[in-house]
Amino acid sequence: xxxxxxxxxxxxxxxxxxxxxxxxxxxxxxxxxxxxxxxxxxxxxxxxxxxxxxxxxxxxxxxxxxxxxxxxxxxxxxxxxxxxxxxxxxxxxxxxxxxxxxxxxxxxxxxxxxxxxxxxxxxxxxxxxxxxxxxxxxxxxxxxxxxxxxxxxxxxxxxxxxxxxxxxxxxxxxxxxxxxxxxxxxxxxxxxxxxxxxxxxxxxxxxxxxxxxxxxxxxxxxxxxxxxxxxxxxxxxxxxxxxxxxxxxxxxxxxxxxxxxxxxxxxxxxxxxxxxxxxxxxxxxxxxxxxxxxxxxxxxxxxxxxxxxxxxxxxxxxxxxxxxxxxxxxxxxxxxxxxxxxxxxxxxxxxxxxxxxxxxxxxxxxxxxxxxxxxxxxxxxxxxxxxxxxxxxxxxxxxxxxxxxxxxxxxxxxxxxxxxxxxxxxxxxxxxxxxxxxxxxxxxxxxxxxxxxxxxxxxxxxxxxxxxxxxxxxxxxxxxxxxxxxxxxxxxxxxxxxxxxxxxxxxxxxxxxxxxxxxxxxxxxxxxxxxxxxxxxxxxxxxxxxxxxxxxxxxxxxxxxxxxxxxxxxxxxxxxxxxxxxxxxxxxxxxxxxxxxxxxxxxxxxxxxxxxxxxxxxxxxxxxxxxxxxxxxxxxxxxxxxxxxxxxxxxxxxxxxxxxxxxxxxxxxxxxxxxxxxxxxxxxxxxxxxxxxxxxxxxxxxxxxxxxxxxxxxxxxxxxxxxxxxxx
Numbered sequence: 001x002x003x004x005x006x007x008x009x010x011x012x013x014x015x016x017x018x019x020x021x022x023x024x025x026x027x028x029x030x031x032x033x034x035x036x037x038x039x040x041x042x043x044x045x046x047x048x049x050x051x052x053x054x055x056x057x058x059x060x061x062x063x064x065x066x067x068x069x070x071x072x073x074x075x076x077x078x079x080x081x082x083x084x085x086x087x088x089x090x091x092x093x094x095x096x097x098x099x100x101x102x103x104x105x106x107x108x109x110x111x112x113x114x115x116x117x118x119x120x121x122x123x124x125x126x127x128x129x130x131x132x133x134x135x136x137x138x139x140x141x142x143x144x145x146x147x148x149x150x151x152x153x154x155x156x157x158x159x160x161x162x163x164x165x166x167x168x169x170x171x172x173x174x175x176x177x178x179x180x181x182x183x184x185x186x187x188x189x190x191x192x193x194x195x196x197x198x199x200x201x202x203x204x205x206x207x208x209x210x211x212x213x214x215x216x217x218x219x220x221x222x223x224x225x226x227x228x229x230x231x232x233x234x235x236x237x238x239x240x241x242x243x244x245x246x247x248x249x250x251x252x253x254x255x256x257x258x259x260x261x262x263x264x265x266x267x268x269x270x271x272x273x274x275x276x277x278x279x280x281x282x283x284x285x286x287x288x289x290x291x292x293x294x295x296x297x298x299x300x301x302x303x304x305x306x307x308x309x310x311x312x313x314x315x316x317x318x319x320x321x322x323x324x325x326x327x328x329x330x331x332x333x334x335x336x337x338x339x340x341x342x343x344x345x346x347x348x349x350x351x352x353x354x355x356x357x358x359x360x361x362x363x364x365x366x367x368x369x370x371x372x373x374x375x376x377x378x379x380x381x382x383x384x385x386x387x388x389x390x391x392x393x394x395x396x397x398x399x400x401x402x403x404x405x406x407x408x409x410x411x412x413x414x415x416x417x418x419x420x421x422x423x424x425x426x427x428x429x430x431x432x433x434x435x436x437x438x439x440x441x442x443x444x445x446x447x448x449x450x451x452x453x454x455x456x457x458x459x460x461x462x463x464x465x466x467x468x469x470x471x472x473x474x475x476x477x478x479x480x481x482x483x484x485x486x487x488x489x490x491x492x493x494x495x496x497x498x499x500x501x502x503x504x505x506x507x508x509x510x511x512x513x514x515x516x517x518x519x520x521x522x523x524x525x526x527x528x529x530x531x532x533x534x535x536x537x538x539x540x541x542x543x544x545x546x547x548x549x550x551x552x553x554x555x556x557x558x559x560x561x562x563x564x565x566x567x568x569x570x571x572x573x574x575x576x577x578x579x580x581x582x583x584x585x586x587x588x589x590x591x592x593x594x595x596x597x598x599x600x601x602x603x604x605x606x607x608x609x610x611x612x613x614x615x616x617x618x619x620x621x622x623x624x625x626x627x628x629x630x631x632x633x634x635x636x637x638x639x640x641x642x643x644x645x646x647x648x649x650x651x652x653x654x655x656x657x658x659x660x661x662x663x664x665x666x667x668x669x670x671x672x673x674x675x676x677x678x679x680x681x682x683x684x685x686x687x688x689x690x691x692x693x694x695x696x697x698x699x700x701x702x703x704x705x706x707x708x709x710x711x712x713x714x715x716x717x718x719x720x721x722x723x724x725x726x727x728x
Contacts (some may be wrong), residue, residue: 011098011131015062016277020270022065044149045251049076049137050086053367056288058281059099061244064251066097067136074146075251076137083135088142096133103128104365107395121395123363151254153199159253159298160202166297169212171205178204180211182227187212203246203255210245210290211238219289236268237283244287245294252295357383358390358398367397378417381410391416434470434489632670633683639666639673640681650681655688658704661714664694674702684709 022028046063047054055063055077063077077097080090090096104127110120137143164171170186176194180187187208195201214224223238249255272279358368361382368390379391382398389410392398401418410416470489474482633652640648643665650673653660660682666673671683672694684702686693694700694711701714 011100013277016273016280019065019280020273023270044075046075046077049078050082058284061284072136072138074137077134079132079134083140088140090135090140094135094139096135098131098133101130103130104363156254157198157202160206163294163297164205167209169209178208180208182224185215206249206255207242207246209294210242213290213293219293221286240269240283241286244284245290248287248291249294354383354385354388354390354400362398381412381414381416384412629670632668635668636666636671636673636683644679647679650683653682653684655704655707661701663699664696667696
């Protein structure tokens with residue numbers, strides 16, 4: 001008689017049933033009230049007691065639930081063999097808890113064309129599910145006692161405040177309810193004084209920040225982007241994710257979370273989980289992403305080389321697998337790029353950009369972190385950003401290194417052996433940073449539109465554009481290197497000022513107004529009705545008639561006053577315009593005063609406006625403008641790939657009779673970029689618009705008629721109620 005085949009165990013269904021039972025009894029991890037705030041501050045994420053690696057997603061949730069049900073207050077879990085290797089003994093009769101891992105690839109030996117065997121990473125399709133049995137440290141003898149984290153309330157508050165500030169989220173304090181509004185992408189909080197304590201306030205604020213991460217420019221989560229109405233299934237799913245994330249964040253930094261509203265969501269959660277065993281894992285996966293995203297706003301996780309070598313290879317904690325599942329591209333750095341002008345994008349978020357590049361090459365299962373030790377290390381350079389490189393040191397493992405620590409910069413693809421950083425290497429890197437700052441400042445003369453500057457940026461430029469650039473780079477360094485960099489910069493600035501003074505005192509020909517066709521004048525920037533002088537840029541222009549070199553000299557106080565008071569002198573062209581208009585330009589005359597010169601004056605002098613392109617006050621020929629437009633489109637093409645993936649395409653608009661609809665997702669000094677499909681974007685020349693140029697975040701329809709564009713805001717395809725918000 002044939003034996004019946006053993007029925008395959010459905011681990012996910014078992015986990016879901018366990019969590020549902022705990023929810024019905026009110027004892028799930030996110031339902032625990034934690035009245036004892038000291039105990040709440042001591043809560044930690046489950047992690048492997050040998051490698052130190054935290055569990056995430058469904059594994060983290062299940063181990064927290066099992067630990068709570070069995071009365072364990074130790075977050076360390078490990079396999080039997082790992083315990084044995086440490087000399088720890090699992091007590092007889094103890095039952096383990098199973099966790100799920102997915103293996104996405106494996107290392108195999110292959111024979112190359114040269115006949116030599118080598119190891120290569122082979123992708124598994126489909127990925128392989130593996131179940132491992134782990135035991136809690138409290139089920140063992142010989143395990144050293146664990147010291148719970150000492151989290152003072154003031155430290156928790158300080159960390160949370162830093163996270164909120166770094167997020168850049170719009171937070172209003174009014175009313176009595178806390179909620180996130182998807183339509184306005186803003187958080188509303190009651191006044192801090194309305195909460196029992198500051199830690200309660202921050203616990204609520206970070207919960208709402210969890211909802212905020214779902215915006216399409218960040219983690220792009222359906223619960224936010226497809227929000228329909230309160231009480232819906234979609235709404236309940238989003239709240240479940242936010243509640244789980246609150247528990248994970250509590251374990252990270254000790255913040256409590258509010259459990260009062262659970263009853264209103266419970267029925268919806270239970271119904272959803274009972275229908276689909278995988279929903280729990282999707283929710284846990286999203287909760288881990290929420291928690292990771294929010295925590296990354298506070299610090300960059302470091303991973304020591306010694307610890308990295310111990311991590312398991314090629315495996316990822318249990319998460320719901322989806323086709324082509326890649327890490328979200330909506331990082332803080334990218335969101336900032338959409339909000340800020342091009343000149344300061346990527347000033348922050350260097351680590352996030354590098355991490356995204358590494359995951360694209362090595363998969364979402366890669367173990368990645370900063371190299372915390374000074375030990376020599378070997379590997380292959382696989383990614384590079386402005387300030388860092390990524391080194392693949394083993395299959396499934398990569399580390400980030402600061403360029404500051406390297407004597408010479410290796411190129412992506414090179415196999416390198418890197419020793420401990422040296423003082424000589426740091427000095428070379430500091431000098432190169434100053435050179436890059438100078439190069440960037442010079443490039444911006446022809447790349448950036450001064451009218452796009454924010455007031456704080458204008459102020460920074462008034463203090464010296466090059467020093468501002470150096471200061472931005474210095475903020476990313478440790479205190480000692482920061483001091484060295486600023487000292488070097490100040491010395492070079494002083495030397496440059498001395499040389500400039502010598503040049504300015506030498507006799508030379510002035511560039512008079514009649515030379516406007518051939519030589520640049522300097523733009524006056526209007527801001528809130530006031531003319532803002534940019535010393536490095538808004539200056540008197542001199543030209544050497546032999547060499548054609550153009551030099552700039554800061555305007556006199558009298559010149560600026562004349563410009564602001566709209567005064568003119570007999571030596572200037574008299575025009576009927578105000579110098580505070582953005583399209584006005586200031587020019588030197590023989591007396592050193594300044595005057596406004598409008599388009600009609602240019603025409604009287606034979607210089608048609610379309611042939612004079614004003615960018616930071618410098619003129620460009622049509623050929624130069626075309627080169628800048630081409631460069632601008634190339635920048636947008638790069639941004640499109642970062643936003644939509646490597647298959648994204650960017651083309652310029654058909655100005656004869658083009659008609660395009662979609663959101664504005666980026667811009668440069670010359671173009672705005674509009675997304676018109678899942679992988680297609682269109683670059684619109686800003687100078688072709690009649691009226692106001694659409695801004696990033698607006699959903700518009702752009703129509704062309706004989707080369708001129710008109711933009712009209714339209715309702716988004718996925719309409720959302722205007723007055724509705726995602727409430728706690």
